[in-house]
Amino acid sequence: xxxxxxxxxxxxxxxxxxxxxxxxxxxxxxxxxxxxxxxxxxxxxxxxxxxxxxxxxxxxxxxxxxxxxxxxxxxxxxxxxxxxxxxxxxxxxxxxxxxxxxxxxxxxxxxxxxxxxxxxxxxxxxxxxxxxxxxxxxxxxxxxxxxxxxxxxxxxxxxxxxxxxxxxxxxxxxxxxxxxxxxxxxxxxxxxxxxxxxxxxxxxxxxxxxxxxxxxxxxxxxxxxxxxxxxxxxxxxxxxxxxxxxxxxxxxxxxxxxxxxxxxxxxxxxxxxxxxxxxxxxxxxxxxxxxxx
Amino acid sequence: xxxxxxxxxxxxxxxxxxxxxxxxxxxxxxxxxxxxxxxxxxxxxxxxxxxxxxxxxxxxxxxxxxxxxxxxxxxxxxxxxxxxxxxxxxxxxxxxxxxxxxxxxxxxxxxxxxxxxxxxxxxxxxxxxxxxxxxxxxxxxxxxxxxxxxxxxxxxxxxxxxxxxxxxxxxxxxxxxxxxxxxxxxxxxxxxxxxxxxxxxxxxxxxxxxxxxxxxxxxxxxxxxxxxxxxxxxxxxxxxxxxxxxxxxxxxxxxxxxxxxxxxxxxxxxxxxxxxxxxxxxxxxxxxxxxxxxxxxxxxxxxxxxxxxxxxxxxxxxxxxxxxxxxxxxxxxxxxxxxxxxxxxxxxxxxxxxxxxxxxxxxxxxxxxxxxxxxxxxxxxxxxxxxxxxxxxxxxxxxxxxxxxxxxxxxxxxxxxxxxxxxxxxxxxxxxxxxxxxxxxxxxxxxxxxxxxxxxxxxxxxxxxxxxxxxxxxxxxxxxxxxxxxxxxxxxxxxxxxxxxxxxxxx
Numbered sequence: 001x002x003x004x005x006x007x008x009x010x011x012x013x014x015x016x017x018x019x020x021x022x023x024x025x026x027x028x029x030x031x032x033x034x035x036x037x038x039x040x041x042x043x044x045x046x047x048x049x050x051x052x053x054x055x056x057x058x059x060x061x062x063x064x065x066x067x068x069x070x071x072x073x074x075x076x077x078x079x080x081x082x083x084x085x086x087x088x089x090x091x092x093x094x095x096x097x098x099x100x101x102x103x104x105x106x107x108x109x110x111x112x113x114x115x116x117x118x119x120x121x122x123x124x125x126x127x128x129x130x131x132x133x134x135x136x137x138x139x140x141x142x143x144x145x146x147x148x149x150x151x152x153x154x155x156x157x158x159x160x161x162x163x164x165x166x167x168x169x170x171x172x173x174x175x176x177x178x179x180x181x182x183x184x185x186x187x188x189x190x191x192x193x194x195x196x197x198x199x200x201x202x203x204x205x206x207x208x209x210x211x212x213x214x215x216x217x218x219x220x221x222x223x224x225x226x227x228x229x230x231x232x233x234x235x236x237x238x239x240x241x242x243x244x245x246x247x248x249x250x251x252x253x254x255x256x257x258x259x260x261x262x263x264x265x266x267x268x269x270x271x272x273x274x275x276x277x278x279x280x281x282x283x284x285x286x287x288x289x290x291x292x293x
Numbered sequence: 294x295x296x297x298x299x300x301x302x303x304x305x306x307x308x309x310x311x312x313x314x315x316x317x318x319x320x321x322x323x324x325x326x327x328x329x330x331x332x333x334x335x336x337x338x339x340x341x342x343x344x345x346x347x348x349x350x351x352x353x354x355x356x357x358x359x360x361x362x363x364x365x366x367x368x369x370x371x372x373x374x375x376x377x378x379x380x381x382x383x384x385x386x387x388x389x390x391x392x393x394x395x396x397x398x399x400x401x402x403x404x405x406x407x408x409x410x411x412x413x414x415x416x417x418x419x420x421x422x423x424x425x426x427x428x429x430x431x432x433x434x435x436x437x438x439x440x441x442x443x444x445x446x447x448x449x450x451x452x453x454x455x456x457x458x459x460x461x462x463x464x465x466x467x468x469x470x471x472x473x474x475x476x477x478x479x480x481x482x483x484x485x486x487x488x489x490x491x492x493x494x495x496x497x498x499x500x501x502x503x504x505x506x507x508x509x510x511x512x513x514x515x516x517x518x519x520x521x522x523x524x525x526x527x528x529x530x531x532x533x534x535x536x537x538x539x540x541x542x543x544x545x546x547x548x549x550x551x552x553x554x555x556x557x558x559x560x561x562x563x564x565x566x567x568x569x570x571x572x573x574x575x576x577x578x579x580x581x582x583x584x585x586x587x588x589x590x591x592x593x594x595x596x597x598x599x600x601x602x603x604x605x606x607x608x609x610x611x612x613x614x615x616x617x618x619x620x621x622x623x624x625x626x627x628x629x630x631x632x633x634x635x636x637x638x639x640x641x642x643x644x645x646x647x648x649x650x651x652x653x654x655x656x657x658x659x660x661x662x663x664x665x666x667x668x669x670x671x672x673x674x675x676x677x678x679x680x681x682x683x684x685x686x687x688x689x690x691x692x693x694x695x696x697x698x699x700x701x702x703x704x705x706x707x708x709x710x711x712x713x714x715x716x717x718x719x720x721x722x723x724x725x726x727x728x729x730x731x732x733x734x735x736x737x738x739x740x741x742x743x744x745x746x747x748x749x750x751x752x753x754x755x756x757x758x759x760x761x762x763x764x765x766x767x768x769x770x771x772x773x774x775x776x777x778x779x780x781x782x783x784x785x786x787x788x789x790x791x792x793x794x795x796x797x798x799x800x
Contacts, residue, residue: 187607188618196331232310232328232354241328241353245346252390280352282523293388 003027006152008097013152016160019112019167021095025149028052028086036081043095044127045073046170048141052089055082058133068142070135072174074127092145096167112164115171122211123175129198129215130178138177144170179217188226191216199239203246203266209235243267244280251289258285298368301746302358303738304351305538306377306457308332308397308560311351313358314735315368318748320758324362325732328354333394338401341394344383344459351460352520359524370526374742375513375535376734377457379477379582382435384450385459392446395456396435403434404655406441410434410495416577422489424571424581424589425479428649433479433496440497450502457535458504465514465532470504473536473590476583481506483571483583509536509585510745533742540582540590541737543567544752546702546728547759554592554698556685556717557733558708560600564650564688565592572695578651579692585752591695593650593688597643597681599707601659604645605677609670629675630712634719634771635778636672638663641680642786644793648684651691652786656797662785679775682713683782686720702761704728711765718765720779722772726761 005024008014014023021043047070054065059077073079075098081087115123135141148166151159195215199207212235213223227235243265250261262273262285270285277285300323305312310329317323328350333341355373363370380398385391396402410416411427425431432453439447454462455478458470475481475488480496480503482489488500513532521527535541539557543565548555551568571581572591581591602622610621644657661676692698701723703714709727718725728736740755749755 193331230329232326237353241330241346241349245343245349248345248349249391252388278523280349280356280523282517282519282521287519292390 004149004153013155017112017163019097021097023092023094023148023152025050025090025092025145026086027090028088031085031088033085035084036086037084039080040076040078041073041095042075042097044075044098045071045079046092046094046096046141046174047071047073047079048092048094048138048145050090050092050142052087052091054087054089054091056080057082061133063134065134066136068137068139070138070141070174072127072130072133072135074133077133092142092149094145094148094170113168114165115168118208118210122208122214123171125198125202125205125211126175126178126214135174135177138173140173141170144173175214179214188230192227192230196242199242200246203243204264206266206268207239212239239266240276240280244277247273247277247285248288251285252292254293258289261285298366299371300363300368301371301739301742302355302363302373303535303735303742304355304373304375305541305732305734305738306347306351306375306460307538307734308378308399311347311354312732312735313351313354314732314739315358315363315370316735316739318371318743318746320736320739320743323368324358325735326354326358332397332399336402338404340397340399340401342381342397342456344391344395344456347395347456348460348463356524359526364525370530371746372531372533372742374533374738374745375457375461376538376541376738377455377460377474379474379537379539380430380432380435381456382432383454383456383459384439384446385452385454386449387451389462391459392449395459397456398430400435401429401655402442403429403431403438406434406437407431411577415491415495419479419489419492419495420577421573422482422484423476423479423492424483424583424591425477426577426580426649426653428653431477431479433492436496436498447497452502452504453498454504461513461532461534464516464520466517467514468504469507469511469513469534471507471509471511471534471536472583472585473509473540475506477537477539477580481583483581483589486583486586507534509534509741531745533745535738535741536584537582538734539563539565540584541735541741542704542733543590543737544584544740544756545733545735545737545759546704547756547761548702549753549756551696552698553700553702554689554692556689556701556703556708557705558598558681558685558703558713559705560598560603561594561596562598562681562685562705562708563592563594564685564692565590566692566696566698567591568696572692574695578653579695588752592692595650595684595688596646596648597684598705599681601643601645601681602677602707605674609673625674626678626710626712628671629678632671632675634679634716635774636676636679637668638665638778639668639672639676640778640782640785641673641676642782642789643677643680643684644786648786650688652687654790654793656793657786657789658793658796660785660789662781678713679716679778680782681707682716682720683775683779685717686779687783687786689721699723700763701725702728704733714765716775718767719771720775722767722769724763724767725765726763727765728759728761 008021049065049067049069051067151162213220216223247265250256259270262270267273300315303314310327312327314325315323330346330350381395383395407427407429476483480492511534513534515528543555546555554566572579581589606622640662642660645659647655648657744755
């Protein structure tokens with residue numbers, strides 16, 4: 001397997017794939033000083049170690065990477081080698097142009113990916129929720145990289161579709177692994193507390209049970225059962241508790257507008273907010289505000 | 294025509310969850326539901342809860358219980374009675390809007406405020422008056438903390454109330470605090486049943502910053518129209534202020550006269566007695582909470598309950614299935630049961646979280662003592678359980694310096710594990726009965742409501758209606774073995790004080 005470096009701006013192999021900025025395999029057999037002072041970039045970057053041992057600093061945290069480990073560097077995060085140079089060994093890297101922050105640009109994703117928009121939004125959530133940027137022993141990712149390379153270089157019939165599928169495959173693979181390794185198998189209360197924090201941080205998001213379950217590292221059914229027995233509520237009802245409690249706090253502040261409150265706390269509309277609010281408290285939001293300020 | 298069915302609803306605002314139970318008038322459970330809410334730890338010593346989320350969760354659970362179990366059977370709700378965890382503080386502004394979250398019992402930010410008073414001559418006067426040990430859990434010190442460290446909040450606060458007071462105010466518009474919950478604030482003179490001026494002075498407030506004092510039977514006013522409508526209950530339903538969880542758990546366990554003590558062990562634990570006199574302990578080791586006139590619930594709390602065993606299970610348990618902590622703990626218990634009493638000379642001090650009664654040493658830490666080469670995994674498991682129960686016994690033993698009791702009533706998920714119940718009987722050398730119900734707080738609140746309705750003449754009679762058969766009897770030979778181990782346990786707990794302090798500096 002020989003080294004290669006494909007770049008979106010000058011490699012014909014990538015002309016069909018606007019989403020791939022760089023894809024490379026490096027076999028580093030000697031040390032070149034100052035060869036790895038990377039800083040941040042706008043791309044979502046993956047590094048997969050084939051052999052060697054690498055001491056890197058990712059997003060201000062030290063990590064040692066071994067073969068079959070995969071590093072995930074989110075757009076805007078910093079990556080550099082602790083010693084300033086790339087250590088001896090070989091690795092793949094792949095830089096993807098994906099809009100992970102803000103509202104996704106539906107067109108750009110649907111151009112190449114078969115991941116549905118809600119599933120992609122869950123994947124984004126999980127990538128950002130994740131605090132540990134290294135996934136260890138992910139051999140399957142290695143296989144994806146090697147197939148990706150074959151497809152791009154051989155360009156047999158159907159290769160465009162295959163490449164796009166492999167990218168989807170990689171994203172899903174990583175996301176699933178992240179949800180599993182994030183979770184302490186022994187401590188559901190702690191897991192739930194982390195999840196609750198994630199919900200509060202992004203209350204205006206229209207969370208689905210699948211997303212919450214993924215953050216909790218469980219399948220949807222097992223997750224719902226766990227939450228029900230732990231909190232007494234279904235995941236959605238629990239979320240409504242948080243939404244209404246936050247809304248009450250905002251309603252007690254005189255200047256916030258009711259529609260804004262509704263949207264900020266994750267209701268679809270002020271109508272949806274008013275109905276849910278009244279059902280639970282007996283007051284409409286505006287009556288409630290009048291009685292409490 | 295058959296008489297219309299009537300029920301009594303109790304609402305327990307606990308540390309992790311609100312539990313709503315509906316009882317028929319004879320005290321049988323019709324339905325029970327719970328809903329949990331989180332505790333936030335934004336800094337190491339902080340434990341806070343969101344009053345709005347607790348209110349909404351309470352409302353949601355109450356509504357579900359009514360809609361699923363009460364209204365379909367056309368049962369009339371005679372009364373709703375409240376209980377709550379002790380020691381919470383919530384600052385509210387002049388419009389009644391919370392200034393931040395509520396600070397709950399587990400919050401230790403007021404360590405300095407507590408220590409300062411403990412070291413001063415006023416300590417004796419205030420303990421004698423309030424019956425509450427000098428500990429950061431006390432609202433007295435939390436309010437003093439606001440005064441010293443959060444001047445903005447202290448200045449804006451028109452009142453410092455309890456979570457239960459807030460919930461009741463949402464429902465009825467009244468600011469009330471019952472004698473029992475008030476007696477856990479460190480601010481109430483439990484002899485005169487009035488706010489204690491010395492304590493108020495230390496907290497830096499006057500009485501208009503506190504809710505109105507009322508007896509536990511008091512009506513909390515009428516439910517607001519909107520809630521009558523949304524809950525589907527009418528204005529005849531009495532809202533009863535109720536009491537604290539600790540007092541009601543004691544009442545609900547049928548403990549009324551001084552001859553019986555109650556042991557509660559959930560995450561944390563307590564040993565309590567009810568009596569007509571305040572235990573004025575020279576070393577200020579016990580709390581004394583006022584239930585009704587001239588009736589005090591006294592005892593000592595511990596940090597080291599089921600939470601210690603759970604910690605052990607998480608670290609060293611055998612996990613086959615995801616998240617099945619309950620199963621893992623059951624397995625550990627089964628292993629422990631096969632080891633002989635005393636764990637072959639292995640002793641465990643369970644003070645992972647520091648300790649309250651009887652040593653009152655926040656720096657205390659956990660210790661395994663006496664390990665030899667023959668000790669195996671199962672000894673460590675049993676020693677953990679015995680250590681937790683030795684700590685309970687050390688509270689009981691100190692209590693007996695003031696009042697003797699000859700039997701025990703136990704409740705709480707950890708204490709009611711059969712192995713634990715038997716070890717308690719053996720260590721204390723007293724017969725043990727177990728409350729069958731998981732919610733003796735709810736039973737206590739039912740007894741209170743039923744007494745208010747005239748079903749019982751008084752709480753004395755109500756408590757006597759709880760008859761618990763004695764289920765576990767002490768084995769004399771084992772008691773002797775345990776006492777030999779306890780002697781070492783007790784000595785170590787006191788002897789290590791300096792070393793605890795030193796090791797904490799490294800942590």
